[in-house]
Amino acid sequence: MAxxxxxxxxxxxxxxxCPGCMHSLATKLIAEVIDELGQQDNSLNVISVGCSALNILYWGGDFLSVAHGRxxxxxxxxxxxxxERLVFAYQGDGDLAAIGLAEIMSAANRGENFTVIFANNQTYGMTGGQMAPTTLIGQKTTTxxxxxDPxxxxxxxxxxxxxxxxxAPRFVARYALNSPKGVNDARKGIKKAFQIQLAGKGFTFVELLTNCPTNWKLSPLDTLDYMNTNTIPYFKPGVYKDTEVDAK
Ligand SMILES: Cc1ncc(C[n+]2csc(CCOP(=O)(O)OP(=O)(O)O)c2C)c(N)n1
Structure with missing residues (x-):
């Protein structure tokens, strides 16, 4: 049995x-949740610009490729x-928190009924590791x-x-993909966000703390420790808003 x-x-x-890049793990999680929910023929992946967009190369479902941040x-x-479609945007931190900051805040504020999955690797991966809005204090980048320096x-x-x-947002949560527990929690968070959307309830946002071994200049294994020591203490994982629970 498989x-x-x-x-x-x-x-x-x-x-x-790149080897060890968590964009591929995030993409796999999203695809697995879509299978679990039986949404393979109904999902629509809105792909922006950045390494996040490289999932276009092996994504077998419907997608829409759009301009940076949009x-x-x-x-x-x-x-x-x-x-009726399960619509989600998959965005990096340069894409979402720099050039696309107006779009994400406005869509969230309007309570649009789709899901944004935000891969926060604290750098502009695709263009060679420049500072992103999420780059940590003291973190070295090419810029x-x-x-x-704040x-x-x-x-x-x-x-x-x-x-x-x-x-307006219904569900807002952050998960770190550097541990098995973080990965399992992220899978549950993505599933919950998609279920809220499928029930027509409104905007959902899932942030995934990810790595960039190439631009952080660390081995994939060392990025896991780096995240524990540096990323997670600043970007604390957790559920920041869940209107179903908060209402109780
Ligand atoms: C309008 C526009 N401005 C700038 C660029 C150049 N550009 C391509 S990817 C990128 C940064 C992507 O960084 P991020 O969103 O953090 O994604 P990552 O590559 O780290 O996954 C930039 C600035 C572009 N393609 N289009």
Whole structure:
């Protein structure tokens, strides 16, 4: 008997991601949840720009490829005209928290009935490791070679905390993909977000803390420790808003 089966929306081809990159893990989790919910023929992946978009290379389901940062705007349109579809945007931190900050805040504030999955690797991975809005204080990037200094670049943006202050969003949560528990919790969080959307209840946001071995210049294994020591203490995992629970 097969112990494990490739999720049906993932093509049987190499992922295109660097070894150890958690974008591929995140993509796999999303595809597995879609299988669990039987939504293979109904899902629509709104793909923006960045390494996040490389899942286009092996995504076997419907997708819409859009301009940098604009996934929440495009998802708004596609969901409003196809309310029965399971629509989700998959965005990196440069995409969502820099060039696309207006789009994500506006869509969340309107309570659009789709899901945003936010892969926060604290850098612009695709373009060579520049500082992102989520880069940690002291973190070295190609544009903060001595480490990020808040005196000149401000503080890392906490998107879950920001979005959870808005009235409309229904579910806002952050998970870290550097441990088996984090991965299992993330799978449950993505599933919950999709279920809320399928029930027509409104905007859901799932942040995944991910890595970038290539630009962090660490081995994939060392990125797991780096996340425990640096990323997780600042970007605390947890459920920031769940209107079903909060109402009780
Ligand atoms: C309008 C526009 N501006 C800039 C770029 C260049 N660009 C491509 S990917 C990227 C950053 C992506 O970073 P992030 O969203 O964090 O995703 P990652 O690659 O780290 O997954 C930038 C600035 C672009 N493609 N289009």
């Amino acid at each position: 112990e494990y089966k490739r999720a049906s929306l993932l093509a049987d081809s190499p992922s295109g991601y 996934a929440p705007a495009a998802a708004t349109g596609i969901k409003r005209v196809n309310p 903060t070679v001595y480490g990020r 005196a000149t670049t401000g503080y890392p943006l906490k998107m879950c905390e920001l979005i959870s202050t808005l009235e």
